[in-house]
Amino acid sequence: MTKTLQELIDASIFLSTEYQAVLAELSQGADWDVDFSAPSFTLQTTPPVTLTPYLLGTESASRGSFVWSWQELGHFNPRVVSAAVQAKQAGERHEVSELTTDELPLEDGLARRLTLAAKAVTGLYAHYPARAGGNITAWLLLDGPEFELPRLTEQRMMQVIGESLTTDTAVDHNLAVASYAKLRGAHVEWDTDATCVVTVHDGAQRFWFDDHQITGVEPAEPSVGEDELRELEHQAQTHREALLEDRRAAVAQAEQLGEQQRVESAERKRREREEAAAAASSASEREEPLPSELSREEIEAPEPEQPEGDVAVPASEVRDPDRPFDQEPTSGPAEPGRVETTVLPGHSGDAATAGPQASPHPNTTAMSRIPDPEFAAAQPGLQDEDTVRDTREPVAAEPAEPAAEQPVLRDVSEDTVAREQAERETVVARETVAGPGAAEDDISAPAVVDGQEVETNEQAEKKGKKKRGFLSRFFDL
Incomplete structure (x- = not known):
């Protein structure tokens, strides 16, 4: 049978309010401790009260989502996550997608609505939002002998319904009243969709509805006797026991699924390690292996290349462009030009x-x-030639070793010698x-010094x- 999330909320809202009132009396605002391995939820009251926690899921403000605990069964005690598995199974039967989607984006009041819907299919009606730090809230369902409710009375019924209607959580009040009466063993008699009489063991009340909203309540005559009320209470107990059996089956399934998830997780991690190792091995093969020893040439940094023509030379080798005689001597014949004149040794009298x-x-x-x-x-x-001999030599060449001159005998007069000398x-x-x-009068020719x-x-x-x-x-x- 197909249901909606809101229909499940309407079916549990009144009984949830009654259980929450009992939890408020137990806790009295005291601190608490939770141990999922035990599992236990302890209220630090005097004396302390220990209850059984069932983790439905976690709400993360930073992540912006609600995650059902059945997504990670391998991390928790199977009993702790059994209620979440039970809610998922009910969601599959009733086609409620909110109960079968592992992670839901956060909306205002979403976690509380999911918790109220889970109560209708698990039979656990007390819940506690436990702050886990880091903007994370763990939504727990709690169970224990302390939640044993007394028989429903007319006064108690009106208090619970009145308290529930202070919020806008319930939408279909007709469904909420009928479900609450069934779960608590009361009798409901519908005259029309607009009115019904709810009978408990100490009296009855008539409810008036307009468009599925309670518009009025007034005392009424009981519709049934005590025997019928006991039978209805027995039926309610049978329903609770059936939900308990479903939860026990959910524990076994959670244990099986948890083991399967652990195996899959281990296999996934093994594959990831193998892929990482293969990738690292492939990368190392592509890299050039380092030699065991490096030569001096490989260790020393290479000298930077100099641009062509930009070569440093010692200052002693730099040629001065203002000095025209710094060329190396040539082996070829001397060409006409400027050379140094060397006097050849001759007779001492010359x-x-x-x-x-x-x-x-x-x-x-x-x-x-x-x-x-x-x-x-x-x-x-x-x-x-017997007086002067010009020798053409390169500038940097060593002076040639003078050759012995042969005396030349000439007949000259003193006047001729004197004139030539002058x-x-x-x-x-x-x-x-x-x-x-x-020319004698040419002063334009440069002097050489x-x-x-x-x-x-x-x-x-x-x-x-x-x-x-x-x-x-x-x-x-």
């Missing part, structure tokens, strides 16, 4: 015609332009300043500017 001794400035190194052979042959006095001195003096081959061309003051004045120093030339000032 006078030097070139070099520092022949220069009017003895502290400077005399440099000269070496013209081509035809031009050199045309110069006066330069054909006399001409040579004039040529040497002029070459020292302007270089060989320069210590291998550097320098500009004379006369040349600077002729060009209309002063001679610039090194910084002026470097920065183009």
Whole structure:
């Protein structure tokens, strides 16, 4: 038979209120302890009261859901979760999805509504919301001999119904009144859907309904006698015993399902470990194994590559662009250009015609332009090989070992020797300043001092500017 969650709530609401009143008298607001392994729920009263707890499920505010305990049967004592299993079985019979869904999103009052519905199918009508910390509340059903109820009286019945109607939990009051009378062994006689008479052993009350809501209550004449009331009380006891048998069967099923869940959980964990180990092994195989020993070349960090053309050299090897004579000597024939003039050793009586001794400035190194052979042959006095010999050498080359000269015998007069000597001195003096081959009045040719061309003051004045120093030339000032 199909039922709804609200119908189960309406069927248990009045009897639940009566049991909760008994629990309030037992607890008196005292602290409590719960032990699911025992299982036991102890109220720290004087004397302490120990009841049997049944865990329906947990409400998690942080998770935002209610989880039935039958989802994790392997973690609890089978007796503790037997009521939850019983509620699930009833939900399957009556097609109540809220009782068969393992986790439900939280709604206002959902956990209490689920607990009230579970009471109708388990026969356990006392509940306790136990705060477990961390915004988690464990909803428990409680049982024990302390919940043995006395026979229902007219006054007690009116107190319980009046207390229940202070909330809006009950929707169908007709169903709530009929269910309460049946569970408590009272007699109900319906005249119409709008009115009924409820008879207990000490009197009767007439209830008036409008659209399944109680609109009035008044005393009435009993409809049945004491014998019929005893029979109804016996039927109520039989119903409670049937629910108890269902709960005992639920304990056995919870134990079986719990063992099955433990096996499945162990198998799942084993597969996860194997998969993790296989993944780790596969990852290690893909990685290149580390060598047992590393060579010095492998340990040392490689030197960073330098861009092409950006190579550091010692300062001693840096060539000064202002020095034109720092090239390495060449093995090929010397080309016409600027070279150093070396005086060959001759007879002690010969006078030097070139070099520092022949220069009017003895502290400077005399440099000269070496013209081509035809031009050199045309110069006066330069054909006399017994007096002067020009040697073309690379700058950095060692001076050649002088060869022994053969004396040349010539007949010359004193006037000729003196005239040639004077001409040579004039040529040497002029070459020292302007270089060989320069005209006597040519002051534009640069002078050469210590291998550097320098500009004379006369040349600077002729060009209309002063001679610039090194910084002026470097920065183009």
